[in-house]
Amino acid sequence: MVTKRWTLLDTSDDTYAGPLDIVPADIEGSTADFRVSLRTLRGGLRDGVDVLLVESGEVRVALLPTRGMGVWKAWHGEVELGWRSPVRGPVHPKFVPLRDPSGLGWLDGFDELIVRCGLESNGAPEFDEAGRLVYPLHGRIANLPARRVELSVDGESGEVTVTGVVDEVRFLFQKLRLTTTVVVSPERCGFAIEDRVENLSADPAGMQLLYHCNFGPPLLSDGSQVVLPVAEMTPRDDHAATGLTAWDTYAGPSPGESEQVYFFDLHADPDGHTQALLENNEAAIGASLHFNTRQLPCFSLWKNTQAVVDGYVTGLEPGTNYPNPRSHEDAHGRVVELAPGESRGFSLALEFHPDEAALVAARAAIAKLQAGGKPQIHPAPVPGWTA
């Protein structure tokens, strides 16, 4: 049986296929378990946002072509992965004042399960000597719409592959292209992302990429744990240092609590593969991120255990760098240099763990990685790692 392909969106020839539903009957002879729909939302802050909903087997993934191909939410059966941001997105970029002089306008659109931070920069906003914003918080990529979205479905297995292209370009400045491929299949208890960031320019370019993977309830609750194969860790600041001994467990929603952030160097297998697990022991469910430390050497853990109404959430954040101001990261060698035309690939998979057995296996895999060496925990922020 053939794989069937659709171009959903292509600005180069003004193709736009939505609204659209693709079901097994659209592929001759297919009895696979999948469904794809493309819808444009209407009203409120979501007005004009395209949502591409991919279902394959028990997994559903809502992708956001209008927001840099971010992953709005995902589901495994009845379980929703993501968080309940007070922002209530998805938010159209036209309502996100990225260039707010404070550099914090990005927060007006922050709502996704997985949001990419980059591509020219990510991390805390940075200003020039006159106090003018140079690098806004977490960069542009999440608030740029895709210029091309393609879809292919394997009629036999029901595996759905979505490819999206998002350009982050300012004339005379960066010319970076993200090409992302998201694979959702019945065999996979989750989904896989293969990204490629290309320097379209004939000049060298610096790039940064961080996957801000955000989980709230049900994965996150009082007593949830994060399990990481830690080589070395530093709290980001003094406030994080005060929570050092409990860094890997979560309190319940705590009104007035401030975020705590930890920066990690993780162990990996000889190929660079590593794994980060978030588990809710009560419910015996969890999720792992799989990625490669050669591509994404820096891992940040963001614990934001505020009240549910304020956004009770944790971020597991593999990145090319730590989310410090870009010039700090540059000074410490954590900006990826791309030669003219050069590209760099990044892999990230999200695996859902639906039961105790899956959690045990995930813990075992991380324990094996941890065997590479005892964790070195710094009691106070390490200069250089932190800004």
Add this chain to the structure above:
Amino acid sequence: MVTKRWTLLDTSDDTYAGPLDIVPADIEGSTADFRVSLRTLRGGLRDGVDVLLVESGEVRVALLPTRGMGVWKAWHGEVELGWRSPVRGPVHPKFVPLRDPSGLGWLDGFDELIVRCGLESNGAPEFDEAGRLVYPLHGRIANLPARRVELSVDGESGEVTVTGVVDEVRFLFQKLRLTTTVVVSPERCGFAIEDRVENLSADPAGMQLLYHCNFGPPLLSDGSQVVLPVAEMTPRDDHAATGLTAWDTYAGPSPGESEQVYFFDLHADPDGHTQALLENNEAAIGASLHFNTRQLPCFSLWKNTQAVVDGYVTGLEPGTNYPNPRSHEDAHGRVVELAPGESRGFSLALEFHPDEAALVAARAAIAKLQAGGKPQIHPAPVPGWTA
């Protein structure tokens, strides 16, 4: 006869009902005199703006779900209330650079009869020590789209009630919700607004709200008068002080004229109810605002008698505060503190006076309030009241 309800817009389940016309025939047996329509405007700065037009009896009100549920214009019979802004709105928020470093981007969208200023802040823009914008002029709420709009119509009386919900939220910052209810009925020579502002957060929050109610011709012309039950008044600045003796009358359109602003403490009845009247003696028509000084203790009068092409307009502005920079108002106790989950209600009614008899009654009502004490007029700006 039943009251019939419609959900026009609800982002929580992606309901969007427009374009829509609701007429008496839509309610079985109704012979009431009403009509409701929802349209999305196309082209120019208004591209994408939803307008909800409510007619009941002689009153028509154009509401703007896309602009924070503001009141674009209202009509009583043939008389249009509102003003002719050089901006020519309604302007979609995507064309309003609220975060312009000058803090004045709000002016690009300023066009309504009633525009709310708030919710975290209103008034003059404020900057941090580095010169970076912190609070833009008049805040965010007027440039945020409603997340829910509901409608109910009493098939017997023809009374139309519109409820809208607008969230002003930035992750890690304010989480304020406006729920507004606008009632238009044949019995009422105008319309009534019941607003509620809720702190959605588990943290305390400060809020400000000012109703910028703007009138141009025909209510405003050479010789128009504003009638207020004044307890105390201060000019905002020296320029306003120069016009002090004529503060309650209006000149005709005067090219090159600059705005004059006066701040008031108004008398009210024992329940806090007060009234502000604008009348055009020539035409023997006018309009009153009814509100409560316990909710809205600060009243500002904005006289902008520029040429018609530049916006010949006056603003009658009941508020929780005076439109000074927020930190000034905070220092003088004019920021409303909301506990976690707390909400505060605000009532505002606009009554049209179609004839001399109605004006006489309005004047009499205000005279009765004025009997509470002679006005104290400060000849120069009073520190504390003004910034």
Add this chain to the structure above:
Amino acid sequence: MVTKRWTLLDTSDDTYAGPLDIVPADIEGSTADFRVSLRTLRGGLRDGVDVLLVESGEVRVALLPTRGMGVWKAWHGEVELGWRSPVRGPVHPKFVPLRDPSGLGWLDGFDELIVRCGLESNGAPEFDEAGRLVYPLHGRIANLPARRVELSVDGESGEVTVTGVVDEVRFLFQKLRLTTTVVVSPERCGFAIEDRVENLSADPAGMQLLYHCNFGPPLLSDGSQVVLPVAEMTPRDDHAATGLTAWDTYAGPSPGESEQVYFFDLHADPDGHTQALLENNEAAIGASLHFNTRQLPCFSLWKNTQAVVDGYVTGLEPGTNYPNPRSHEDAHGRVVELAPGESRGFSLALEFHPDEAALVAARAAIAKLQAGGKPQIHPAPVPGWTA
């Protein structure tokens, strides 16, 4: 045979005619060679952009009502005029952060063959003493949507005339109106623009206008030449001065090259008419701009011979001023003062030269203008002309 008229867009009565195709059959008895279409683009940065495509004889012109009636691209037969910006527009203004504190947000939407820079200001961004943006790069007009677009077609000749109205207005600040008329006809090997800028205000206003006319391949290539009737010229800066001797020829795409800009005073005929020619000697094709130095006394030449992927392009830029910061231009008398209600007209025609004979004629015309006096070339930036 009559001329037939259509209103394509008029916000004053909420007319919007698109999508639309107008062909000879729409005019009774017409056998002329024309076609007009109006489309709204969907997806990517172009989402929501209206494109008005006008074809008449061998000429096609794509106008952008959503972007200030700019000329996106033009074609003569198979030859495309314009350039390949890395931005890949046309970009909807909602994706252009004009008020980026850097003042450079305009670059995110820079893609057109002809983009107007103005109307209150153009040129390099300017900041106040606190470092806050006052005048963003190249002003607002190219990122403001038309409020009215009208079309007329002469059924006999096939001449198509488009009129567009774009307001650049901020309450309390500028109230400027651009009314542009674009004529495309089979007899004309190109198209003509008649612009009028009106001060809608009762107060005086300053205005600036520069036509940023941008050409890439095929007109621009290694060895292309610009031919100008130079009275006087200064390099903008030291970098431009280094290229002085070759100012009128172009290198091929050169990775890493920086822009070089030259400012000119051009000779004109007794009526003020002058001409600027860009020619590709290899292909024996070229294009001329025709304009009037009484209206547009300042001419800038922008040579940006970067790599093709970065935007290999040259700009021929007749203007009321040089693109220095506005206050510099004001200090040197290069801001047009408009009295209340006053308007000023500007003419610009683009003529395509399809063959050697046409190029010879164009060169001859410019040579005749040059006979007015030898060029005075300043070896270094002239203070006053440059900032």
